[in-house]
Amino acid sequence: MVQYKSSIFAIIGKSCLCLFWSQCFLLNHLLCWHLCLFTLLSFPGKFQLYLTFS
Numbered sequence: 001m002v003q004y005k006s007s008i009f010a011i012i013g014k015s016c017l018c019l020f021w022s023q024c025f026l027l028n029h030l031l032c033w034h035l036c037l038f039t040l041l042s043f044p045g046k047f048q049l050y051l052t053f054s
Helices: 002-020 025-041 045-053
Strands: none
Touching: none
């Protein structure tokens, strides 16, 4: 379970870096924070649901 969580957070971290350096800096930075907060608050069920519908 710990390994699963760490791999999810690694993916999120890489996504955040990609968003962080993209052209729409501010918007993507906010989206990144929302994604990270959403994941922390409702892990893992809603996160998987979110991925399905996004």
